[in-house]
Amino acid sequence: MKKSVELRKEYEELKNNIAALKAENKLDEAYAKLTDLRDLENKIRTAELEETLNKEVGGMEKMTNKEEMNVNKIFNKVLLGKSVSSEEMEFLNKAGTPGQVEATDGKGGYLVPLEQYNQIVEFKRELISLEQYCHTIPVNLPQGVMPIESGEIGELTVFDELNEINRTDVSFGSVSFKTSNYGVIIPFSIELLRDEKANLMSYIGKIVAKKSVNTRNKKIIELLKTLEATQVADYTGIIDALNVKLDPAISANSIILTNQTGFNYLDKLVDAQNRPLLEINLQNATQKLFKGRKVVVVSDALLPMNETKAPIFVGMLSEFAKIFDRQNLEVALSTEAGFTKNAMLLRAIERFDIQKVDNKAVVHLELETAA
Structure with missing residues (x-):
């Protein structure tokens, strides 16, 4: 074993x-x-x-010539415009990519190999990303329509053996998406980029990941803030949302999303026996739970206060919003743009869209913290 x-x-x-x-x-x-x-x-x-x-x-x-057949090295040669052998290109494509490395779009960018793309995904996991609580749908087209169920599902119908089962209607709605381009320009020293063996993703990965998480978090918060806020005087408003305002299936899988000030207020509350209102997550001592639901905290800068009222979102983000992600990272290199600084500029672009699907999956509260 x-x-x-x-x-x-x-x-x-x-x-x-x-x-x-x-x-x-x-x-x-x-x-x-x-x-x-x-x-x-x-x-x-x-x-x-x-x-x-x-x-x-x-x-x-079992492999020979492993040093020459290196994904990072070959991709860097392609990016720098250096010649590669047919064997190297075949090896690079077999390494797996979200698209074809050989293919370029109108802007001349190359899709990052899957091995390096996954490294950036790992960097994202180190950050507080609201995307992990949403439903991400991989798409290959820049825009389209996704069908979704709408209305009541209904029940099974009783029938006698050998008789036909009555048909029932299932209503479908749709949500349209159109991915946008989000990018960043990163300057590099020419000395660094001359080294074919340098793993560029180790340099740009964390930069791209952080900016990507910040951008997606902001878009998700913007959608959440379109929900009408209910004013609550104390934490019992959260309990009401979980017990009454949300569907039981949604409530059971909900999170409590708030900002630093809102979390600080809740974290200081105690019951009649002087026990903290928030429980410690025994699987992760740095996390807190409210009625068994994870409390997710973002900065006050991302989710600001409304005077003395803390914003709190209770529900399932995965049912509330869908992220349509083209799941590739495109990079391009310019030697001319940084001519005056003896540098090269690398451009990184990713494409996604975030759409609201179910307003009833999340409840927006504003909790008074002045008391």
Whole structure:
């Protein structure tokens, strides 16, 4: 049995132990075991990494000329306009891309290979991205229409054996999308870009990822703010939203989205027994829960206060909004634009659209924090 599998079994046992302690209201004991839980998580990651490396090393031993056949190196040669052999281009295409590396659009950009694109996706996971709570739909066209269910689904109909089942109508609506181009210009030293072996994604990945997350977060917040706000005097307004205003299926999978000030207000509240209103997520001590729902916090700059009222969104973003993502990153290089600074300018472009689908999937509250 793999070491990682054994560690995962140990991890599940410890997690169940912590959950049992929590159920018995032994919070101090449960919290004390979080360190052991995190240590196991690190051991699992280390074991899985070692197993992956051992597998990859075994595969590499079967390959010849691995140094020459490097995705980053070949892609950089293509980007820099240097000649590549047919074998190199075949290897690059086999590495997998969201599109064809050989193909260029009217602006002369190249699609980043999948290996490097996935690296940028990993960078995004390190940031507070609201996209992870939405439903992302990969699309290949710049615009189109997606059918969605609308109205009541109804029920199954009773029927006698050998008789026909009565037909029922299912109504469908549609949501239109049109992806827009979002880009950034990044200056590079000529010395760096002369090195074919340099992994450009290690330099531009975090820049593109951060700007992409910021842009998408802003677009999602703009959609959420189109919902009419309900004024609530205290935290019980959140409970009302979960219990009454949202469909039970939506409520069960909801998150609580607020800004720093709103979170700070909720985090300080205690009940009659002086217990915190927000619970600690035993699987991640840095996260808090409200009635079992994750509390997601963004900056006051992204989600500003309305005087002393904190914005709070309760519901499922995945049902509220759809992100239509062309899921590719296009890069292009200009040696002329940075001529006066002895630099090259790299342009990175991604394409997506975000559309509101279900207004009833999220409730917008404004919580008074002055009291």
